[in-house]
Amino acid sequence: MTQGLLIDHVTKLWGQTPAVADACFEVPAGQFVALLGPSGCGKSTTLRLIAGLDTPSSGRILIGGRDVTALAPAQRGISMVFQSYALFPHLNVAENIIFGLKVRKLPRAERDERLARAASLLGLKALLDRKPSQLSGGQQQRVALARAIVAEAAVCLMDEPLSNLDAQLRLEMRREIRALQQRLGMTMVYVTHDQVEAMTMADQIILMNGGHIEQIGTPEELYASPRTPFAAGFIGTPPMNIVHASFLTGAPHLLPVGAAADALIGVRPESVRIGPAGLAAQVVAVEFLGSDTLIETRLGAISFVVRAPGKISVARDETIHLDWRPTDACIFDTKPH
Amino acid sequence: MIRPASRALTAWLLLAPAMTFLFVFTHWPALASLMESFMSTARPRRPSRFVGMDNYQQALSDPVFWKSLTNNLWFALGTIPASIALALLMAIWVNDRLPGRTFARMAYFTPTILPMIAVANIWLFFFTPQYGLIEQIASALGLPSHNWLGSGDTALGAVIMVAIWKEAGFFMIFYLAALQAISPVLAEAANLEGASRWTYFRRVQFPLLMPTTLFVLINAVINAFRMVDHIIVMTRGGPDNATALLMFYIYQVGFNFWDTAYAAALTTILIVMLALIALLQYGWLERRVHYQ
CATH class of the missing domain: 3.40.50.300 (P-loop containing nucleotide triphosphate hydrolases)
Known part of the structure; x- marks a missing residue:
C-alpha cells in the first residue's frame, strides 16, 4: 500500500x-x-x-x-x-x-x-x-x-x-x-x-x-x-561556528582551499583542536559535560565554541590557540545566488 | 490576634444580611406556602384552619387544573424539542466561518434580551385578526382569514411559536460556547478519516455537546412550566382556558380569585413535578453524558 x-x-x-x-x-x-x-x-x-x-x-x-x-x-x-x-x-x-x-x-x-x-x-x-x-x-x-x-x-x-x-x-x-x-x-x-x-x-x-x-x-x-x-x-549542538574569512588573516593555514577573501568560514566545534599555535581566542566560559568539555571563547566580537574530548583545564580569560584542518571547514559564499 | 470565637462571630455577622434576605424572601415563603397548602383560605368571617389534604383533593377534581396541566404538557412538548433543535442548528451555523456571523449571532440572541412584555405585544400585533402581519401576508396569498389567538384550535400553537422564537436564541448561546470549546483539530482528524459533516456531527460534535444538552434541557423544562408573562399579555389563558398554563392558573387562583391556600397547594404540586422531572433527567441522561 x-x-x-x-x-x-x-x-x-x-x-x-x-x-x-x-x-x-x-x-x-x-x-x-x-x-x-x-x-x-x-x-x-x-x-x-x-x-x-x-x-x-x-x-x-x-x-x-x-x-x-x-x-x-x-x-x-x-x-x-x-x-x-x-x-x-x-x-x-x-x-x-x-x-x-x-x-x-x-x-x-x-x-x-x-x-x-x-x-x-x-x-x-x-x-x-x-x-x-x-x-x-x-x-x-x-x-x-x-x-x-x-x-x-x-x-x-x-x-x-x-x-x-x-x-x-x-x-x-x-x-x-x-x-x-x-x-x-x-x-x-x-x-x-x-x-x-x-x-x-x-x-x-x-x-x-x-x-x-x-x-x-x-x-x-x-x-x-x-x-x-x-x-x-541549525544542525548540531552546539551549532557550527561561523567566522568571516578576514578573521583568519592571522592564521592563513586554517583557511580552506578556494575560500574568497569575503567568504564565511564554518567550523564544527568538535573539529577544533586546542594547540600551541593557531588562532588566538580568549576563554569566556567552560562547561564540563562528562565525555567532553565545551569551551566558549571570544574572537574579537564574535563567540566561538570549541568541543574538546575529556576534561580540559583552562581558566576564564585565558588565551588559547585554536587549530583545525582546513578540509574540516566549510565555505559559505556571501554573494547572493 | 483575634480569638476563634470572635472570628466565628464576625463571620456570622458578615453573613447575616444576606442570610436574612434569603430566609425572609426565599426560604420562609417556600415553607409558608407548603404549610398554607394544608390550611383553608382565610375569609372575613372564617379564619384559616387546618384542612389536611383538602386542597390537593380539590385540585384532583378541578377541571381547569387538569386542563392547564395538559396544556402545559403540550406546551412543553411543542417548545422544548423544537427550541433545542433550532438552537443547535443555529449555533452550528454561526460557529462556522461565514461573513457577517457576528451579526447573525446578535440577531439570534436579540429575542432573549428584549423584555417579554414588549415582545408579546409585538407578536400580538402579528397575530391580530384582519390587519395583523400574518393576516396581511395570508390575504396577499389569497388564504382565508383566521383568528390565531382567538380560536381554541390555534391559540396554544401560536403561543408555542412565540416561546420557541424566544428560547432558541438563548439556548444557542450555550451551544455556541460549547462548540467553541471543541478543538478544531478534531474536525480535521475526522475529515482526514473520511467523515462527512453529518457523521462528524453525529459521532463527535453531538456527543461532546451532551453536557450542554442536559443543562439546556433542564432549563427548557423549567422555563416551559413557569411560563406566565407572555400568556398574560397575549391571551390571559383564553379562549376557554385553551392557553391556560399551570403557572398562569396558579397566578389566577392566587391573585385574581384570592384563594391563596389553593394556589399554595397548586404551587407545591408544580414544584414536586419539576423536581421529579429533573431527577429523572439526571438519572437517565447522566450515564450517557461525557464530561471533559
Whole structure:
C-alpha cells in the first residue's frame, strides 16, 4: 500500500506573504523524511498542504504518481498524527483507533483484526476500554499512532508528535516510531523543529527556513556539508561556528582551499583542536559535560565554541590557540545566488 | 490576634444580611406556602384552619387544573424539542466561518434580551385578526382569514411559536460556547478519516455537546412550566382556558380569585413535578453524558 510522494513547485500564500514558496521535493516509497526548521518556517503548512487541510496557491502534489492536489483529505490515502493527538475524548481507545474504519464502513471482522494488530504492535491491548483522559501523554501518543497505522494509508504524516512528551519518553518514542516505520515500510513525512529528532530518525531531512527549502539531504550530508550558514547554524549542538574569512588573516593555514577573501568560514566545534599555535581566542566560559568539555571563547566580537574530548583545564580569560584542518571547514559564499 | 470565637462571630455577622434576605424572601415563603397548602383560605368571617389534604383533593377534581396541566404538557412538548433543535442548528451555523456571523449571532440572541412584555405585544400585533402581519401576508396569498389567538384550535400553537422564537436564541448561546470549546483539530482528524459533516456531527460534535444538552434541557423544562408573562399579555389563558398554563392558573387562583391556600397547594404540586422531572433527567441522561 505504501507509496511515494512528490511535491511539485508548491506555493502557499497567506494574503501576499508566502508561507511556503516554490517547494519541490520527493519522498520515495518507504522512506522517512523529516521536515525540519524553526517555528514559522512553513514546515507545518507544507504538511497540511500534503494532507489537504489547506490548499496550495499553486503547484501540484502527487501521491503514488496520482495528482491529489484537488482531492479531499480522505481521498488522498494519507493518515496523520497531530501534535495534540486529536483523540476523540468521548470515545474509548478501541473506538478511537477504528473511527476511520467505521466511517469507511469496513466489515467488522476486518476492523477487529486490524485493531488487534495495531493494539499489539503498540502495546495498547490492556488499554482498549479506557478513555483518552485516563491515559498518560505517552499512551495517548500510542493511540494516535495506532489510529494512523490501521488506516494502512499510502503516506503517514506526523506533525511534531513528540513535542508534548517529556525528554525520557521522547527518546523512547523516537526509537519506537522509527522502528515501526521501518518494520511496516511506511512512507512517512515527519515535521519537527528538533534537529536531534530529525538527525536520529530520518532517511532524508528537508531543512526549511522562511518558507523556502534551505537544503535537502541525508543527516550525514546536512551535518558534514551544510550549504548555507543557516543550515550550519541549525544542525548540531552546539551549532557550527561561523567566522568571516578576514578573521583568519592571522592564521592563513586554517583557511580552506578556494575560500574568497569575503567568504564565511564554518567550523564544527568538535573539529577544533586546542594547540600551541593557531588562532588566538580568549576563554569566556567552560562547561564540563562528562565525555567532553565545551569551551566558549571570544574572537574579537564574535563567540566561538570549541568541543574538546575529556576534561580540559583552562581558566576564564585565558588565551588559547585554536587549530583545525582546513578540509574540516566549510565555505559559505556571501554573494547572493 | 483575634480569638476563634470572635472570628466565628464576625463571620456570622458578615453573613447575616444576606442570610436574612434569603430566609425572609426565599426560604420562609417556600415553607409558608407548603404549610398554607394544608390550611383553608382565610375569609372575613372564617379564619384559616387546618384542612389536611383538602386542597390537593380539590385540585384532583378541578377541571381547569387538569386542563392547564395538559396544556402545559403540550406546551412543553411543542417548545422544548423544537427550541433545542433550532438552537443547535443555529449555533452550528454561526460557529462556522461565514461573513457577517457576528451579526447573525446578535440577531439570534436579540429575542432573549428584549423584555417579554414588549415582545408579546409585538407578536400580538402579528397575530391580530384582519390587519395583523400574518393576516396581511395570508390575504396577499389569497388564504382565508383566521383568528390565531382567538380560536381554541390555534391559540396554544401560536403561543408555542412565540416561546420557541424566544428560547432558541438563548439556548444557542450555550451551544455556541460549547462548540467553541471543541478543538478544531478534531474536525480535521475526522475529515482526514473520511467523515462527512453529518457523521462528524453525529459521532463527535453531538456527543461532546451532551453536557450542554442536559443543562439546556433542564432549563427548557423549567422555563416551559413557569411560563406566565407572555400568556398574560397575549391571551390571559383564553379562549376557554385553551392557553391556560399551570403557572398562569396558579397566578389566577392566587391573585385574581384570592384563594391563596389553593394556589399554595397548586404551587407545591408544580414544584414536586419539576423536581421529579429533573431527577429523572439526571438519572437517565447522566450515564450517557461525557464530561471533559
